[in-house]
Amino acid sequence: MGAYQPVPLTDFPAFSEAERRQRVTEFRTFMERRRTIRFFSGQPVPKDIIAEAVKAANTAPSGANKQPWHFAIVSDPAVKKKIREAAEIEEKEFYESRAGEEWLKDLAHLGTDSSKPFLETAPYLIVCFQQNYALDPKTGKRSKHYYVQESAGLATGFLIAALHIAGLATLTHTPSPMGFLRDLLGRPKNERAIMIVVAGHPAEDAMVPTLTKKDFSETCSWF
Ligand code: IYR
Numbered sequence: 001m002g003a004y005q006p007v008p009l010t011d012f013p014a015f016s017e018a019e020r021r022q023r024v025t026e027f028r029t030f031m032e033r034r035r036t037i038r039f040f041s042g043q044p045v046p047k048d049i050i051a052e053a054v055k056a057a058n059t060a061p062s063g064a065n066k067q068p069w070h071f072a073i074v075s076d077p078a079v080k081k082k083i084r085e086a087a088e089i090e091e092k093e094f095y096e097s098r099a100g101e102e103w104l105k106d107l108a109h110l111g112t113d114s115s116k117p118f119l120e121t122a123p124y125l126i127v128c129f130q131q132n133y134a135l136d137p138k139t140g141k142r143s144k145h146y147y148v149q150e151s152a153g154l155a156t157g158f159l160i161a162a163l164h165i166a167g168l169a170t171l172t173h174t175p176s177p178m179g180f181l182r183d184l185l186g187r188p189k190n191e192r193a194i195m196i197v198v199a200g201h202p203a204e205d206a207m208v209p210t211l212t213k214k215d216f217s218e219t220c221s222w223f
Helices: 017-031 047-057 077-098 101-110 148-165 180-185
Strands: 069-074 124-131 133-135 142-144 169-173 191-200
Touching (some): 047 069, 069 077, 069 148, 124 133, 148 169, 148 191, 180 191
Antiparallel strands (some): 124 191
């Protein structure tokens, strides 16, 4: 990237303490309303809203600012159908044998199974890839990426938060294994799919499992 060439910090938000408290509480309470949705309606979502959310994801911090991620945004029904078919083959195998007893027991309260109709009904499937290294498409030259999993995970987290703030429903879907996504979408060999963020509107009769989150005190410690 070249030499250190700093510029003054100018655009950093300046709030009062009261504003900070109000904003963070508003954000927290709004985030508490996020639910993973498994029943989507076919109601379309304008492309520009999805693009804005992906732009928000692109602001995530990353190792050496390499942004080692790629979002393949799928809305073509034929491609969604192919993804569903391939995912369901893997998922059938997962639920019938690969998962094992303990994993299936841990999933029971979510009510999931190998049937994945949402991969066709939801208007958008955002397939999130991590780039294990950079690969120049012209020269084939490889260069290093750093903290790839962490960086791509952060960007995907930003994406989910952005979609939620836009009032869209999401599902983080992890077909297991998901190597087929790179082949199906013609992505290069330096990329590995980490999850599909399914995005759209909840079905009118969408149901969600009863879930509780860990108590705050269980999740952190102060020093
Ligand atoms: N990939 C499967 C199983 C699954 C695994 C976990 I860990 C979940 O939190 C939810 C589902 C599926 O999508 O059904």
